[in-house]
Amino acid sequence: MSQTITKRTDAPKPGVGPLHFANRLGSLKSLIPLLPFFAFIAYFLVFPLTFIFRDAFLSNDGKFTFENFAQCFQGVYGHSFYVSIRLSIISAAIGAVAGALIASAIVKTGTRSRRAVAATASVLANTGGVPLAFMFLAGFGTEGLVTKALKALGWNIYGGSFTLFSASGIILVYSFFQIPLMVLIYSPALENVKPEWREASDSLGGNRLTYFLRITVPLLFPAFLSTALLLFANSFSAYATARAMTSGTLPLMPLLIGNLVDGNVIANQEHLGHAMAVCMVGVSIIVMSIYLLVLKFSKVKR
Amino acid sequence: MSKKLKVVSAAAGIVLATTALAVLPATAAVNASTASSAASFGGLDNLIKAAKKEGALNLIATPRDWANYGDAMDIMTKAFGIKINSDNPDGSSAQEIAAIRTTKNMDKMPDVVDIGLSHVAEGAGLFANYRVQTWNSIPKAWKSPVGNWYGGYTGSIALCYDSSVTPAPTSIAGLDNPAYKGMFAIQGDPTAAQQALISVFAVAVAKGGSVKNIQPGIDFFHKLKASGIFVPVTANATAFASGSFKIDLTWDYNVTGFIAQAKTIGKTVKCTYPKDALVAGTPYVLAINKTAPHPAAARLWEELMFSMKNGKLAADLTAADLALPGSQLFSLVMGGQNVYISGGASPITVASMTDKVSPPTALIVPTGLPQSVLPSLAQQTVATNILKTAWPKI
Numbered sequence: 001m002s003q004t005i006t007k008r009t010d011a012p013k014p015g016v017g018p019l020h021f022a023n024r025l026g027s028l029k030s031l032i033p034l035l036p037f038f039a040f041i042a043y044f045l046v047f048p049l050t051f052i053f054r055d056a057f058l059s060n061d062g063k064f065t066f067e068n069f070a071q072c073f074q075g076v077y078g079h080s081f082y083v084s085i086r087l088s089i090i091s092a093a094i095g096a097v098a099g100a101l102i103a104s105a106i107v108k109t110g111t112r113s114r115r116a117v118a119a120t121a122s123v124l125a126n127t128g129g130v131p132l133a134f135m136f137l138a139g140f141g142t143e144g145l146v147t148k149a150l151k152a153l154g155w156n157i158y159g160g161s162f163t164l165f166s167a168s169g170i171i172l173v174y175s176f177f178q179i180p181l182m183v184l185i186y187s188p189a190l191e192n193v194k195p196e197w198r199e200a201s202d203s204l205g206g207n208r209l210t211y212f213l214r215i216t217v218p219l220l221f222p223a224f225l226s227t228a229l230l231l232f233a234n235s236f237s238a239y240a241t242a243r244a245m246t247s248g249t250l251p252l253m254p255l256l257i258g259n260l261v262d263g264n265v266i267a268n269q270e271h272l273g274h275a276m277a278v279c280m281v282g283v284s285i286i287v288m289s290i291y292l293l294v295l296k297f298s299k300v301k302r
Numbered sequence: 303m304s305k306k307l308k309v310v311s312a313a314a315g316i317v318l319a320t321t322a323l324a325v326l327p328a329t330a331a332v333n334a335s336t337a338s339s340a341a342s343f344g345g346l347d348n349l350i351k352a353a354k355k356e357g358a359l360n361l362i363a364t365p366r367d368w369a370n371y372g373d374a375m376d377i378m379t380k381a382f383g384i385k386i387n388s389d390n391p392d393g394s395s396a397q398e399i400a401a402i403r404t405t406k407n408m409d410k411m412p413d414v415v416d417i418g419l420s421h422v423a424e425g426a427g428l429f430a431n432y433r434v435q436t437w438n439s440i441p442k443a444w445k446s447p448v449g450n451w452y453g454g455y456t457g458s459i460a461l462c463y464d465s466s467v468t469p470a471p472t473s474i475a476g477l478d479n480p481a482y483k484g485m486f487a488i489q490g491d492p493t494a495a496q497q498a499l500i501s502v503f504a505v506a507v508a509k510g511g512s513v514k515n516i517q518p519g520i521d522f523f524h525k526l527k528a529s530g531i532f533v534p535v536t537a538n539a540t541a542f543a544s545g546s547f548k549i550d551l552t553w554d555y556n557v558t559g560f561i562a563q564a565k566t567i568g569k570t571v572k573c574t575y576p577k578d579a580l581v582a583g584t585p586y587v588l589a590i591n592k593t594a595p596h597p598a599a600a601r602l603w604e605e606l607m608f609s610m611k612n613g614k615l616a617a618d619l620t621a622a623d624l625a626l627p628g629s630q631l632f633s634l635v636m637g638g639q640n641v642y643i644s645g646g647a648s649p650i651t652v653a654s655m656t657d658k659v660s661p662p663t664a665l666i667v668p669t670g671l672p673q674s675v676l677p678s679l680a681q682q683t684v685a686t687n688i689l690k691t692a693w694p695k696i
Contacts, residue, residue: 076691083694134544137535142484143545158484158530165534244541247498247534248491249527251694255491263494264395264418265686 049281056275060268068275076251077276084236084253085283087167091174091235096228098175099182106183107190118187124180133244136173140164167250170242174235181234182227189223222295229291233284253280334597338449339433340605343598346435349605350382350628352598358385359599362401362412363393367559369455369586370645374607376616377635381624384599394494395421402428402591412591413600418496419584419679422451429589432601434608436639439654444585453585454607454638455647457553458575458674459504460665462560464548465570471549472668473578474508478522483530487537487547492689495536499686500583501551503677508579513677516685524696532696539563542571551576553583555647558662574666580674584682585650608650609637612657 059065071077106117127135139146142158150157163169193216201211239254248255253276259266260273332343334352343349359378366372366388375386389410390397395417402425405411417425429450437449444453463471467485471477477486489497506512506519526532535541537550542564552560557573564571588607594600613636614623623634639649640659649655677685 076694079694130540133535134540134546137541137546138544141544141546142530142533143548163530243491245535247488247536248493248693249534249696259491259494262394262396263491264496265420265493265499265682267396267421267424 052274052277055271056278058271060271068271069279071272072275072279077256077272080251080253080256080276081279081283083167083251087171087252088232088236091171091178092228092231094171094175095178095182095231096224099179099227099231100186100224102179103183103187103190107187114187118184121180121184125177125184128177128238129240130244132173132176133241136164136176137245140172165245165249170245170250173241173245174238178231178234182231185227185230186223189220193219225294226291229287232287236280236283334601335430335592335594337597337601338431339437340435340601346605346629346632347627349598349602350632353596353602354383354628356596356599357383358387359596359603360387360389360410360413360594361603362389362415363391363395363398364388364416365391367556367562369457369553369555369647370558370641373615373636373644374638374641377641378603378606380616380619381631381635382602382628384602399425399428402593406593409595411593411595413594413596414588414590414603416454417587417589419453419587420496420682422446422587422589425589426450428592430592430594430597430600432590432604434604436608436610436651436654439610439651440608441650441653444587444650451587451589452608453650454588455555455642455649456583456585456676457555457647458580458582459501459551460554460557460573461576462550462552462557462571462573464542464564465572467548470572472574472576474505474522474551474576475578477531477549478526478529480529480531482549484533485548486526486531487533487535487541487550489538489550489552490536492693493686496583496682497553497556499682499689500581500677502689503685504551504576504579504581507581507672507675508576513581513675513681516688520689520692520696527696542569543567553647554665555642555645557646557665561664572666573664574668575671577668577670578672580671582648582674582676584676584679605632606635607638607641609635610639610649610651610655610657611635611637612640612659613637 056068057064057066059067073081106114136144138144140157141147141164147157164172197215198211201215206214237254239258242250242252243255243258246252246255248259257273257276257280260269260276332348332352334343337343337349340346340349343352361375364371364375366375368391375388378384379386387410389412390401393401395415398412398415398417399421401412402415415425415429426446431449433449434452437445437452440452446452461471461474467482469479469481471479471482488501489495492498492502502516502519502523503513504519505522506516509518509522511518523532527534533547535546537547537552539560541547542550542560552573554573554575561571561573588604590597590600590604609632611633613634615636619635623631626634636644636659639651639655640657642649643652643661644659646662646665652658
């Protein structure tokens with residue numbers, strides 16, 4: 001290899017073989033700073049995933065089996081697919097639509113307020129886990145500050161069927177980080193929409209609707225969809241918030257996996273937990289495939 | 303040399319020789335990792351010496367305010383100079399076993415574990431056979447014949463409430479009072495926390511069910527959730543501080559800790575046994591890691607936790623006490639079984655204990671309590687399987 005390099009420095013001929021190779025070598029070299037990243041991915045993603053895949057196909061006595069996967073789709077475990085996916089779709093839809101509207105409103109305002117919103121959104125988007133659950137409990141719980149204030153104003157939010165401890169409550173809480181995340185990731189895409197395009201559309205006789213349907217939507221749809229799918233994954237895998245707020249009264253996949261591999265009550269069912277985890281990976285892969293298909297389709301159309 | 307002196311020196315020689323005979327083979331040959339009783343060390347004194355030499359003990363999933371473990375840790379440190387490394391205090395039984403498996407050959411590997419009975423079968427192969435001196439006082443039902451695990455203590459379900467709650471709850475059946483809307487919680491998911499599982503049993507018993515029939519408990523939870531009384535948060539101190547609940551069911555031995563934590567935020571918590579159900583849990587099990595990095599300290603910890611002595615806490619030990627030989631000091635300190643009692647737990651050797659401390663005064667024991675019942679491990683497994691499906695639907 002060192003020979004090749006010497007050759008290159010001796011006789012640099014632009015556009016021919018050795019340089020081409022050197023370019024490739026150069027791009028390999030440029031990967032060196034990324035090595036820690038690859039090591040990180042290997043250790044924290046590939047390595048555990050391999051073990052989970054292997055364990056998912058093993059019985060408690062270490063023999064190969066499909067039994068774990070058969071159990072995955074039965075009873076409460078099977079039902080949890082429906083509950084988790086449904087909750088994630090609703091949460092992603094609310095987050096994506098509300099976030100997109102807020103983002104388009106913000107893009108129209110000045111740079112300074114845009115920066116302020118971006119900073120706030122990035123803080124809110126990263127608020128999660130048990131602290132988020134307690135924020136909502138302290139605010140909107142039955143004895144919460146907001147609940148009490150609204151009661152004093154004559155509105156008892158618990159007068160009807162509302163409760164923070166149900167799927168709708170969880171969706172409300174998730175919106176707290178889903179909407180800002182959408183704003184954060186979707187805004188840059190919006191900023192790429194040039195005012196000139198609107199002018200071009202107008203001068204070619206387009207109205208607001210045609211501009212929206214034939215220019216904005218095709219341009220922004222891939223960005224919108226990819227962010228929405230990210231929101232889906234975000235709520236699909238969320239664990240701590242839901243755990244703190246439901247104590248298992250809502251059968252979400254991550255919570256059930258948690259009970260199978262951890263806890264003080266259920267023992268010796270780690271393999272079922274691993275199979276469930278593989279199923280979650282499967283759902284993510286399906287969602288990603290849909291995204292890639294849509295992306296391909298939208299490119300072809302353009 | 304006078305005759306008298308000769309006799310004395312001869313006697314001293316004999317004593318020395320016999321001591322050496324008794325001690326030397328033991329200290330030279332004993333492998334703490336395989337010692338199956340204090341006698342394997344050549345007595346408690348040698349065990350203590352070996353433990354002191356190791357100087358540290360790795361505990362896992364053992365919070366200081368759980369069953370009063372803090373007092374036992376302090377005794378271990380002050381009396382025997384053993385530093386306590388407490389890892390992942392709020393961890394679960396499953397995490398304890400996983401820790402032994404995944405930290406093989408590391409210094410931080412847990413020396414001893416405190417796990418739920420449900421996890422014993424899974425971990426049994428990882429535990430060392432060791433019989434504490436009070437082995438015969440541990441009921442047969444709660445120990446493995448080879449000594450690789452034995453129950454240490456258990457508790458019953460108590461009812462705690464913020465003193466501002468009116469009317470003050472006294473029974474489980476009375477929790478359906480609309481005045482308690484948004485106030486009642488248990489310790490998490492009954493398919494994940496034994497404390498929550500036994501709480502559901504307690505509710506079942508109070509509502510006409512039994513250890514064999516948990517359904518009335520599930521039905522009552524369903525009713526309480528539908529009327530907004532039951533709040534599905536984990537009833538810990540943080541949730542209490544955020545106002546998420548005001549009434550909960552909990553292990554009696556965690557009551558003192560909860561009352562103290564509530565006090566720090568200016569709240570008064572009162573605790574009692576519900577008058578319509580007295581339900582105990584299967585004991586928590588103590589076991590020594592077969593490959594413990596501090597094998598002697600681990601064994602001394604077990605000896606301490608199963609000692610039935612009524613004695614001094616760490617703060618009461620004087621310099622003179624600390625100068626005593628190991629086994630004498632051991633007899634002087636409060637044994638773990640009494641430490642459990644002072645934390646509100648029920649120690650495993652309670653039937654054989656002759657000198658018991660008094661339980662914490664914070665827990666109000668009403669008169670005319672019902673007969674205590676205890677769901678067996680098999681009954682808990684049956685209930686867990688029912689709850690896996692039924693709990694998400696309550």
